[in-house]
Amino acid sequence: MSDLRVPDEPPLGRRAGIDLFDAIGTTRSIRRFRDEPVDEEDLATMLFAASRAPTGSNRQRVRWLVLRDGPSALEARRLLGGAARQLWGGKRADDGYDEGSGVEASSPKARMARTMAEFVDGFERIPVILLPALVRYRDPTPTEGASVYPAAQNLLLAARGLGYGGVITMFQGFVHDELCEVLGVPDGVALAATIGLGRPVGGHGPVRRRPLGDIVFDDRWEAAAAWATEPEGTTHSAFEGRPSS
Numbered sequence: 001m002s003d004l005r006v007p008d009e010p011p012l013g014r015r016a017g018i019d020l021f022d023a024i025g026t027t028r029s030i031r032r033f034r035d036e037p038v039d040e041e042d043l044a045t046m047l048f049a050a051s052r053a054p055t056g057s058n059r060q061r062v063r064w065l066v067l068r069d070g071p072s073a074l075e076a077r078r079l080l081g082g083a084a085r086q087l088w089g090g091k092r093a094d095d096g097y098d099e100g101s102g103v104e105a106s107s108p109k110a111r112m113a114r115t116m117a118e119f120v121d122g123f124e125r126i127p128v129i130l131l132p133a134l135v136r137y138r139d140p141t142p143t144e145g146a147s148v149y150p151a152a153q154n155l156l157l158a159a160r161g162l163g164y165g166g167v168i169t170m171f172q173g174f175v176h177d178e179l180c181e182v183l184g185v186p187d188g189v190a191l192a193a194t195i196g197l198g199r200p201v202g203g204h205g206p207v208r209r210r211p212l213g214d215i216v217f218d219d220r221w222e223a224a225a226a227w228a229t230e231p232e233g234t235t236h237s238a239f240e241g242r243p244s245s
Contacts, residue, residue: 023160025231026205030165031119033198038128042162046197049158050132053151056144062151065131065183065191073129075182080194081123083174088120119167119196127198130155131172131179134190148192155195165200168193208237 047064055062067073092098092113101107132148149168156166172179172191179191211230218225 018161020157023157025207027156027160028165028205028207029167030198030200030204031115031167031196032201033126033165033196034201035125036127036199038164038198042164043128045162046155046158046164050151050155053154055147055151059137059147061135061137062148063133063135063189065133065185067129067131068127072183074124076131076179077124077126077129079175079178079182080129080171081120083171084120084123084169087171087174088116092116123196126196128196130166130195130197131183131191132193132195133185134192136188136190140190144190145192152193152195159197160204163199164197165204166195166197168195170194206235208235211236 043066047066050062050064053062067076096102097109097113100109102109102113104110132152134144134148136144152168156168159166171194176191179185180189185191211234212228213224216225216228217223218227
């Protein structure tokens with residue numbers, strides 16, 4: 001029998017100096033990045049963390065395309081940046097970001113619009129863009145993302161621990177075929193997300209979400225779960241998917 005043992009600590013290179021639950025509670029979407037490169041050792045550590053995530057039937061079919069400053073990466077960035085600006089332009093109009101409270105510069109709605117505009121306008125300058133991909137072993141299914149997105153969240157948590165930040169988008173879906181041609185992605189591989197990554201402008205978290213009492217039910221739909229309590233001092237958001245008027 002092989003002499004297998006579980007090491008005392010996983011080989012994560014530079015240790016993240018932050019408690020796990022602090023990381024979970026402060027890992028928010030980062031859309032503004034400093035003009036600084038991502039250290040390669042840190043990048044490897046983040047991708048190692050991503051590789052530890054579960055996958056369907058443990059097939060381990062997730063792959064990562066890292067876009068930095070190579071010739072193919074620059075063309076892919078151009079495609080993604082164009083898609084990002086087009087999609088945000090449509091969402092900005094459809095969701096009325098320039099109406100109602102959106103005309104008040106200090107409102108949450110207006111702040112979000114400014115952040116998104118800055119994000120997409122400078123998309124090509126994001127320090128690192130990651131494209132997690134799934135090497136399919138069967139026809140596309142509605143559940144195949146379950147083999148990719150846990151890895152993406154692992155990566156973002158590791159990024160938080162190392163002082164970086166990122167955001168998951170779906171911009172690749174609107175230029176998927178063009179990206180595959182530019183990047184040499186073979187048939188049968190699906191690009192599952194677009195993740196921008198770098199040192200954040202400003203601080204992290206705390207993340208605000210709806211109260212547990214609104215989202216956790218015990219035994220039946222909307223049956224209160226009295227045990228679902230939150231840490232003292234938790235703050236909440238009432239956001240439900242569209243900007244407030």
